[in-house]
Amino acid sequence: xxxxxxxxIDTPAPQARPTADQVPLSPPWTRRRITLTLLACGxxxxxxxxxxxxxxxxxxxxxxxxxxxxxxxxxxxxxxPAEDRSEVLQLLADTFFMAFLATVIGVxxxxxxxxxxxxxxxxxxxxxxxxxxxxxxxxxxxxLILALVFVRVFGIGPIAGILAIGLHSIGxxxxxxxxxxxxxxxxxxxxxxxxxASRGQELLTGVWSQMVPSVIATSLYRVEINFREGTLIGLxxxxxxxxxxxxxxxxxxxQELLGVTVVIIVAVIVMELLSQAARRTILGPTDPxxxxxxxxxxxxxxxxxxAHRVAVEASGASSYVGYRE
Amino acid sequence: MTSPPSSVPIANGxxxxxxxxxRNLRKEFDGGDVVALDGVSFDVPEGQxxxxxxxxxxxxxTLLRHLxxxxxxxxxxxxxxxxxxxxxxGKSLRSLRRDVGFVFQQFNIVGRLTCIENVxxxxxxxxxxxxxxxxxxxxxxxxxxxxxxDRVGLADRAWQRTDTLSGGQQQRVAIxxxxxxxxxxxxxxxxxxxxxxxxxxxxxxxxxxxxVEDNITVLCSLHQVDLAINWAHRLIGLRDGxxxxxxxxxxxxxxxxxxxxxxxxxPTGEKVDEYAETPAHALxx
Numbered sequence: 001x002x003x004x005x006x007x008x009i010d011t012p013a014p015q016a017r018p019t020a021d022q023v024p025l026s027p028p029w030t031r032r033r034i035t036l037t038l039l040a041c042g043x044x045x046x047x048x049x050x051x052x053x054x055x056x057x058x059x060x061x062x063x064x065x066x067x068x069x070x071x072x073x074x075x076x077x078x079x080x081p082a083e084d085r086s087e088v089l090q091l092l093a094d095t096f097f098m099a100f101l102a103t104v105i106g107v108x109x110x111x112x113x114x115x116x117x118x119x120x121x122x123x124x125x126x127x128x129x130x131x132x133x134x135x136x137x138x139x140x141x142x143x144l145i146l147a148l149v150f151v152r153v154f155g156i157g158p159i160a161g162i163l164a165i166g167l168h169s170i171g172x173x174x175x176x177x178x179x180x181x182x183x184x185x186x187x188x189x190x191x192x193x194x195x196x197a198s199r200g201q202e203l204l205t206g207v208w209s210q211m212v213p214s215v216i217a218t219s220l221y222r223v224e225i226n227f228r229e230g231t232l233i234g235l236x237x238x239x240x241x242x243x244x245x246x247x248x249x250x251x252x253x254x255q256e257l258l259g260v261t262v263v264i265i266v267a268v269i270v271m272e273l274l275s276q277a278a279r280r281t282i283l284g285p286t287d288p289x290x291x292x293x294x295x296x297x298x299x300x301x302x303x304x305x306x307a308h309r310v311a312v313e314a315s316g317a318s319s320y321v322g323y324r325e
Numbered sequence: 326m327t328s329p330p331s332s333v334p335i336a337n338g339x340x341x342x343x344x345x346x347x348r349n350l351r352k353e354f355d356g357g358d359v360v361a362l363d364g365v366s367f368d369v370p371e372g373q374x375x376x377x378x379x380x381x382x383x384x385x386x387t388l389l390r391h392l393x394x395x396x397x398x399x400x401x402x403x404x405x406x407x408x409x410x411x412x413x414x415g416k417s418l419r420s421l422r423r424d425v426g427f428v429f430q431q432f433n434i435v436g437r438l439t440c441i442e443n444v445x446x447x448x449x450x451x452x453x454x455x456x457x458x459x460x461x462x463x464x465x466x467x468x469x470x471x472x473x474x475d476r477v478g479l480a481d482r483a484w485q486r487t488d489t490l491s492g493g494q495q496q497r498v499a500i501x502x503x504x505x506x507x508x509x510x511x512x513x514x515x516x517x518x519x520x521x522x523x524x525x526x527x528x529x530x531x532x533x534x535x536x537v538e539d540n541i542t543v544l545c546s547l548h549q550v551d552l553a554i555n556w557a558h559r560l561i562g563l564r565d566g567x568x569x570x571x572x573x574x575x576x577x578x579x580x581x582x583x584x585x586x587x588x589x590x591x592p593t594g595e596k597v598d599e600y601a602e603t604p605a606h607a608l609x610x
Binding site: 187196 | 393395419420421422423424425426427429431432433434435436437438446447448449450452453454455456457499502503505506
């Protein structure tokens, strides 16, 4: 309730105004500025120290170059034997649906957890901290470790992978959902509260409806990430294309290893395109990630333009009128 | 829903029962460093259109936010429609808020929702359980929401996203949301502060017109004295959290008195008091 209070009114001006020649020309060394400077120095020192470490370990790589070259030669050209091709495609489809189901599970669990972890929803710090800790725990445990556990329970196959990736997704989605709930505008929520709405009504109309674009964008992004995770989860028996990798790697079939890697790279790029097209279609110009650095880094302009065209076609025309004056 | 329009100004002569009663209201922020309201007292009879004027930071918004429990006072009593707002919480506070519409300076509508969804929000107090999307409201309420939108001239925008509208239109949606509550009082906190003068006039007309039609008491804070005088039955002036002016609006209104509320303004529009010790020429060097 105290959130509804105005944070503060205009702070009173200082008593005596300094003359122009008394105003310093450099920014003052506030505590915050000192902290930030020390942090920057820390990062620099850490990088230099790290560089020294890496230089020591780089030599074996150079010394071992003939072996690396030999390995690369045995990998080239990438190749998947004809009798394996349908299996690879099946496993790839498995991976896709695993990513999809894992995201559904992860998002379904993350929404309540994210809300519970948000300062805007729960005022009790114990509940909030507990939800935050669970989310952090899910993020801290790698999905491969989770998959090892679930493979023990459910045996080798997609179910273990889905659960492992789904639970690990909570760490990412829950965190971003609670941030979305924290970052809503309080004004519209006040507006809903001022109509005499109950707390549940206030949360759904005032809070949730503001979170929706962020939840959709996060979930779609998570499908991409989960697809990438799903390609590896099979290495520990979690199902999907990773099972094939495990097989060829165990039998030292290097050409197949490179071949399936190429297939995965192509599949990941296609996934990103699909996900971006879906994002554009669903969110249109309200996408909170639309112009983010991440998308630029991930797609490059031509991919984004392509995705945008697909989205416009899919949404059934450019009938969308500019959404804000 | 609609009572016959009463265009009779409610001035001193005709007393109706008070719907708002504020006594010695005091509000401090930052542990007493900032005093936003300093012993404010006044009563508002039913049906009165009361306009509160004053500089930014004089306590207008804070005062209005006390009247529906969006803020709590440091000291003093606030009684609205027979409810002690300071003590009210939970259910009694919500039932009070159902009877008190609030129109915010920043509109405070949910931009992602359609206009009709925002207006329907005003009916949440009548319903049990949360709603998402217009289809979760009964058709009778949807019809009423469209009627309210029609009153502010936006019925054709019902299914448009609210953030696609202009500022003046958004504020009219917010007014429709307040009317949807069928309130007995509307509190308007500088409803036109972010709009241009012409649109401001239209919005104020829409607000006051509807409230007069529905016999709703209005407490409205405003910067523009001219807009205030057009509609108001009564003016209250706030300065530094104190009531410095309380006058009916009729032929005898002294404009000089009204301008006194803005006394601290110097010609450049800056507050001058705080810097009085430093002569202007000292700043030139």
